[in-house]
Amino acid sequence: MAEGLVTRHDDGALCTLTLNRPDKLNSINNAMFVALDRHVRAIASAGAEIGCVVLRGAGRCFSAGHDLGDIATGEAQDFGFESRVIERLANLPQAVITAIHGHCYTGALELALAGDIILVSESARIADTHAKWALTPVWGMSQRLPRRVGFAKAREMMFTAKSYTGAEAAAMGLANACFADDRFADEVAAFANSILANSAFSIAGYKALMAETDAMPMTMALAHEVHNTKGVGPDMHERIARFSSRKA
Structure with a gap:
């Protein structure tokens, strides 16, 4: 098969x-x-x-x-x-x-x-x-x-x-x-x-930005990143809280 x-x-x-x-x-x-x-x-x-x-x-x-x-x-x-x-x-x-x-x-x-x-x-x-x-x-x-x-x-x-x-x-x-x-x-x-160990949200965001800006001039690519970033992931607060609890 x-x-x-x-x-x-x-x-x-x-x-x-x-x-x-x-x-x-x-x-x-x-x-x-x-x-x-x-x-x-x-x-x-x-x-x-x-x-x-x-x-x-x-x-x-x-x-x-x-x-x-x-x-x-x-x-x-x-x-x-x-x-x-x-x-x-x-x-x-x-x-x-x-x-x-x-x-x-x-x-x-x-x-x-x-x-x-x-x-x-x-x-x-x-x-x-x-x-x-x-x-x-x-x-x-x-x-x-x-x-x-x-x-x-x-x-x-x-x-x-x-x-x-x-x-x-x-x-x-x-x-x-x-x-x-x-x-x-x-x-x-x-x-x-x-x-x-890292955020799947961030990795997907990186991959999307790199694919979307491939072959763009730097100035255009930088502007694209600013306007098309995925921003904050759903696991951000949990990850920061875990880090802060380890420091306490």
Whole structure:
């Protein structure tokens, strides 16, 4: 069933989505996007019940990328739909963490770049191999990768199809942090919990403001922030009261 290609597990306000095609190294196909879309839409409507989303892969890796076998056999694709699913994931009001271990190639990297935060293990191997297969991107690589690492490094990745280690990904700013393999799951959980300790209202407000002002000149963006800020969240008084009680 398509639904089982992406699984969901909630632990309190933490939602973990797992690409679940381990026998195919979680290679991405249209059916996986259909399953992912259902979960993303449900999370978007969950409101404050979910404060952070972790996207990961089952088995040996995050994902080997778009299923080349399916492409070769003419699998039905809807690139517009698939691109919109990634956009919906990126635009969730909740913080989104992409947790990468093992392979993360090409289409998988395009999916990973939807994360607000990217965390990698030392075993991670990350590459954009579109040029290796005479392909061009349709899931956002040409836009999200340069915004993450800068145009010079993005061109290097795109033009050489070189694979980068987890440590190299962190050094270039592609990943926020790189962790040892044996600590990776615990470190991802700790990072997610550090986000969950803060106000989901504020995080959603940050994401909205950054999305709305992307590519605006600074003066316009500053004015937009003043006039479009979400202001005070419903949990402000409770949070200040807790802080004040600890000081007393």
